[in-house]
Amino acid sequence: MSKLISGFSKFTKEEKINWLTENYFHNQKETKNIIKQYWNDDEDLQQLHDDFIENTITNFYMPFGIAPNFVINNKEYVIPMVVEESSVVAAASLVGKFWSTKGGFKTTVLGTTKIGQVHFMFAGDKTALQSYFNKNKTELFAATASITKNMEKRGGGILDIKLVDKTDKLANYYQLHVTFETKDSMGANFINSCLEAIANEFRNDEIEIVMSILSNYVPECLVRAEVSCKIEDLGGENPQKFAEKFYQAVKIAQIEPYRAVTHNKGIMNGIDAVVLATGNDFRAVEAGAHAYASKSGQYSSLSHCTIDDGIFKFWIEIPLALGTVGGLTALHPMAKMSLEMLQKPSAKELMQIMAAAGLAQNFAALRALTTKGIQHGHMKMHLQNILNQFDANEEEKAIITAYFDKRTVTHSGVVEKIKALRKPTINWVDFLNFDDISTRLSTLDIDKKPLFGKMNAQQMIEHLSAVTKIANGNWDVDVFVSDEKTARRKPFLDTDNELETGFKSSFIADEPIPLKFSSKEEAIEDLIAQIKIFVKVFTKDKERKITHPFFGELDFEYWKKFQVKHFTHHFKQFGLV
Helix, strand or coil, X not given: CCCCCCCHHHCCHHHHXXXXXXXXXXXXXXXXXXXXXXXXXXXXXXXXXXXXXXXXXXXXXXXXXXXXXXXXXXXXXXXXXXCCCCCHHHHHHHHHHHHHCCCXXXXXXXXXXXXXXXXXXXXCCXXXXXXXXXXXXXXXXXXXXXXXXXXXXXXXXXXXXXXXXXCCCCCCEEEEEEEEECCCECCHHHHXXXXXXXXXXXXECCEEEEEEEEECCCCCCEEEEEEEEEHHHHCCCCHHHHHHHHHHHHHHHHXXXXXXXXXXXXXXXXXXXXXXXXXXCHHHHHHHHHHHCCCCCCCCCCEEEEEECCEEEEEEEEEXXXXXXXXXXXXXXXXXXXXXXXXXXXXXXXXXXXXXXXXXXXXXXXXXXXXXXXXCCCCCHHHHHHHHHCCCCXXXXXXXXXXXXXXXXXXXXXXXXXXXXXXXXXXXXXXXXXXXXXXXXXXXXXXXXXXXXXXXXXXXXXXXXXXXXXXXXXXXXXXXXXXHHHHHHHHHHHCCCCCCCCCCCCCCCCCCCCCCCCCHHHHHHHHHHHHHHHHHHHHHCCCXXXXXXXXXXXXXXXXXXXXXXXXXXXXXXXCCC
């Protein structure tokens, strides 16, 4: 019987577990018990973890340890480490303490540039392509404006876009090579969103976009960590001999790929443990580090050593694309705790801390080897992380997930949608419903005090009638609204925003005008008559456009949009909505 299944992702967690245990385990009861033992008793916290990935059935615990006594750039740290391999935390702790008495780790960020590429095929003339790129380069930047605005406020954004010819490696293959600064954000979703916007703007009938994606190879997002001391201060029975063997071990890793892989794996033991503890992407860090180790054309050691003039010096240069805001770093309680433990570092500071942890681990491994011997898809899941961060309920999640089904997910876009959903519902007044308008106004006490403004009840009714007369052509208001002001103000009528309290066009007097009618009933009758004329004149002349004293020239549809906002504004003034 086939164990293939359709619609599995739509199962509840219990249904997934039942299906799994029935089809793949002999002792179903015991398996279910093990799975549920790892559930968190706090249902909200468990739901948070369930939403990190798809098809979650339980949690997989990893040990969370700390390595104290690290001194980095004269600042003391205790470093959080999440790792399953024994001795990693102990080794880091010992080395941290060892170097704390010898000046500690000295670290420097050499660069923070990150990379993304639009890969495309073009079979035409290269000169024409270069000309097309040069002509449209500014538009490529402009296409990302809505995505980059928040990043630019923090000092980041797109640094440059270059056209790269790769046709010598693959026929008709070119790239748009884009460099980014993402500040304290790792920036994967930001970069990919920018690249897709750039690709959409750049494509034409002759350019075939293959894919748009960030690169985890970030040779210019680089950090250096170093330790040094007099050889005699290394301690042990024969410091000079130890230093020489240590130096030889590093040199072997530089020339022998088989050794270099394991050598660098030891470095990543320390780095990955901190990457995991802080909620960063250890797979991206791993890929970038190993690619950098191959930059010469042969895989080699990431660390280096010299023993010149009686001084032992050991250092590492490694690319680390990290974040301290966004993603799991802002969502996972343990990741947030780790960052607080590290004294809330910036992304640059975190790069330095991790490089020190990696160098410490490498030192510990080489010291042991030379002495006594030594024996993880995303824009839709990122969406869920943002929704959880804002405590979105199930209805909000369903609406927003559907909204972004075929749209690019950005943090600002999701937040804007959440705010729109949570905005109080406006009971807009249908001013064309004559019976409803008459009924509501008839119930209005003539002596009722307004919630804002100076008009009394009847003055408000006559004011609505008077403004309607402008559209009807029965009141010629001597005002001029420039095209520039119209272009700036008119889009407001397309929004769901209300007229602000205190809104007043320049043609309206500061004090209410004297009453025209002797009773509220006559004022209501006149208002209804003016609304009917409003409909009639615009229906008769489909091309009719009348200048509004504030919004400028409006057709029937825009006048109706204004009237809805205007009637709602004044009905609220007297508590009628």
